[in-house]
Amino acid sequence: MINIGIIGCGRIAQVRHIPEYDQNPDACIYGVYDMNEKRTEEIAAKYHAVPYKSYEDLLNDEAIDAVSICTANHSHCEISIKALKSGKHVLCEKPMAVTYDECQAMVNAAKETGKFLMIGQQERLFPTHVKAKEILQSGAIGNVLSFHTNFRHSGPENWTVDRQKVWFFDKRSAAFGAMADLGIHKADLIHYLLDDVIESAMAVTETLDKKNPDGTPIDVDDNAVCIFRTQNGVIGTMEVSWTCYGQEDKSTIIYGTNGSLKINCDPQYPIILEKKSGEQINFDMKNYHSSQNGSGIIDTWMTCLTTNTPPLISGASSFESMKAVFAALESAEKGCVVNTKSLS
Ligand SMILES: NC(=O)c1ccc[n+]([C@@H]2O[C@H](COP(=O)([O-])OP(=O)(O)OC[C@H]3O[C@@H](n4cnc5c(N)ncnc54)[C@H](O)[C@@H]3O)[C@@H](O)[C@H]2O)c1
Incomplete structure (x- = not known):
């Protein structure tokens, strides 16, 4: 135990x-x-x-x-x-x-x-993402050229336990806004799916709608739009938002030389493979149940501990994804492209 x-x-x-x-x-x-x-x-x-x-x-x-x-x-x-x-x-x-x-x-x-x-x-553990990675690795869409990934929801004030005082909106506690809170999931997902690393970023962040109780804008961004380039020369965009007051959007599309892979773009088919030939394959994911409880994060962690095996979602690998976030934030501040190698 x-x-x-x-x-x-x-x-x-x-x-x-x-x-x-x-x-x-x-x-x-x-x-x-x-x-x-x-x-x-x-x-x-x-x-x-x-x-x-x-x-x-x-x-x-x-x-x-x-x-x-x-x-x-x-x-x-x-x-x-x-x-x-x-x-x-x-x-x-x-x-x-x-x-x-x-x-x-x-x-x-x-x-x-x-x-x-x-x-x-x-996100690396979600059955849809694991299956999507398997499809990408099979070469079904050829060489990856570009991507578009989103994470939009209505904001953390509808989530936190302390709804009167939302620490997510306080720069001293949160440090970041939507760009990092949501963007870290998507940067990490792109690293996982493509087996590649984001190398440079250009981004715009804004506080468009969220307000403090006194009506002033919150300290951190509530929206961000980023353009990334990876080490392998793939280019892509990421849009994150805390002001999506409709259905949450966690869609990602990977575009390759032989087709496209749409992930979480259609509620019925979490994965849609569209081939250059015109063929379309829809995956409803009904047969891809995970044996893990809930998110799978704790079962994955417990397996590391019980088998004494270093975690794949290690601090070092997450740091690589954080570098993409730091580059995007610096880009938004300075108004220029930022390479992760220039960070420190
Ligand atoms: N993996 C995910 O998808 C995911 C989702 C939501 C939140 N998170 C992360 O989890 C962390 C907690 O977020 P949450 O949603 O549970 O927030 P929350 O506001 O619901 O809960 C935070 C809790 O931590 C306590 N706390 C804060 N600072 C503390 C400290 N220094 N020492 C002891 N207790 C402290 C608060 O009293 C509160 O009970 C954040 O870093 C957040 O980004 C991750």
């Missing part, structure tokens, strides 16, 4: 980490901590876990083998590094951290301590 500590008991912990650990036969939710003491007590009581008074107390408990870090973005780096140095394996939520140097420090700490660092980039 692997003893797990949960740090941050808000929405993502309550809808994903905790229930998925609860369903995993190798995991014991041993202890919990949230800076909201009442929440710590409630979650501890519900899952028969130890409530801690601070995350340091949780990390100092030698009974705990690994932690899930589900706190606001600005604290990911500090807590992850302290956890790794306390001898815990770390699963940290996305976005990995809020600066390039913080991401690098987390990767270094994992290397130095020999402990696992995994980031909650679950």
